[in-house]
C-alpha cells in the first residue's frame with residue numbers, strides 16, 4: 001500500500017524526521033491562501049500535487065512560488081488537468097489534493113532510502129550524494145554514485161553504518177550536518193522497521209543553505225502482508241488512487257488484479273490461476289486479469305468475481321477454470337448461474353470443471369440460462385477461449 005507524500009511526512013514527523021511545515025488542500029478550498037499566510041513562513045512556498053506517482057517535479061506537479069497570488073495560480077493550474085509524469089502513463093492522474101509547504105533554499109540534494117533486499121533477505125539503506133530529480137539516470141549511468149549497506153537484522157542500524165556512508169560524501173559536510181545526517185538515517189531506519197515498510201524514500205534529502213538537513217520529499221510503501229498489524233496506517237489508504245474494479249474485488253476478499261489482455265479468467269487457487277495465465281499465453285492470447293477466488297469462496301464471492309470480470313470492457317471471452325477441492329464445483333456453478341441471471345453475459349464463456357461434485361456443478365450450469373462451452377482439460381480450455389477472440 002502506498003502513502004501520499006503528505007501522509008508519509010506525517011509519519012516521518014512522528015518518528016522525529018525533519019520535514020517542512022505544510023498544509024493539505026483540495027480544489028475550491030477558499031481558505032487556502034489565508035492559511036498559508038497565517039501558518040507557513042515564506043515566501044518561498046512549494047505547491048505539490050499529491051498523487052501516487054513520482055516524477056512530479058518534471059511533469060509540472062511541483063511549483064516553487066514567491067507570492068501568495070502565485071500559490072493560488074499554482075494550485076489552480078495543478079488541479080486543472082490530469083498530471084502526466086514518467087510514472088503515470090500518458091493519460092496521467094487526476095489531482096485531488098495538493099500539499100503547500102514552506103520552501104527552502106537548497107544547498108545540496110542527497111538521496112536516502114530503505115528497501116528490503118530480497119536476495120539477501122536484509123533491509124538495505126541506500127544513499128547517494130547525487131539526489132534529486134535525476135536519480136534514475138544517476139543509478140543507470142553512474143551506479144558507483146549510489147551507495148548501499150545491508151543492515152544485519154540481529155544488530156540493526158548503527159551509527160557506524162551511518163558514518164560509512166556519510167564519509168563518502170564529497171565534500172564531507174561540516175560536523176553539525178554530519179550529525180543531522182546520522183540522526184536522519186537512524187530515524188528513517190526506525191520508521192521503516194516500525195511501519196513494516198517495503199520502501200521508505202527521501203529524495204531529495206536536502207542540506208539547506210542554513211545548514212539544516214530536511215526531508216523535502218517523502219515516499220512510503222507499506223508491505224501489504226503487514227497491514228493487519230498496521231491498522232492506523234491502513235486507515236490512510238486512498239481509494240481514489242485505485243482501479244475501481246480492484247477496489248470492488250477487495251471488498252469481497254477476492255484476489256483480483258487487472259491486466260492488459262482480453263481473456264477474463266476465474267480460477268481457484270493462486271497456483272492454478274498462474275498456470276491458467278500461462279496456458280492462455282501459450283495458446284496465443286493475453287489474460288485480462290488474475291482472479292483467485294480462493295478455497296473458501298462462497299456463492300456470493302463467486303458471483304461477484306464473475307460480475308467484476310464481465311464489467312471490464314476489455315474482456316472479450318471468459319475462461320472459468322476450477323479444480324474443485326475445498327471449493328466444490330456445485331458451489332461454483334450456483335454462484336456463476338446466479339450472477340449470469342443478474343448481468344447480461346455478452347461474451348463467450350468457456351468452462352473447465354473438475355473435482356468435488358463436478359457432476360452436480362455441470363448439471364446446475366446446464367440448467368442455467370447461460371450459454372457456455374465445456375472444455376475437456378486446461379489446455380483445451382485455453383485453446384477454445386483463444387479461438388473466441390482471434
Ligand code: GDP
Nearest residue numbers: 046054055056057062103104132133203204217
Ligand atoms: P518528485 O519530482 O515527484 O520526486 O517531487 P519532489 O518533491 O522531489 O520535488 C521535485 C523537486 O522540486 C525537488 O527535487 C527539488 O529540486 C524541488 N523542490 C522541492 N521543494 C523545494 C523547495 O522547498 N525549494 C526549492 N528551491 N526546490 C524545491
Ligand code: MN
Nearest residue numbers: 132203204217
Ligand atoms: Mn522526489
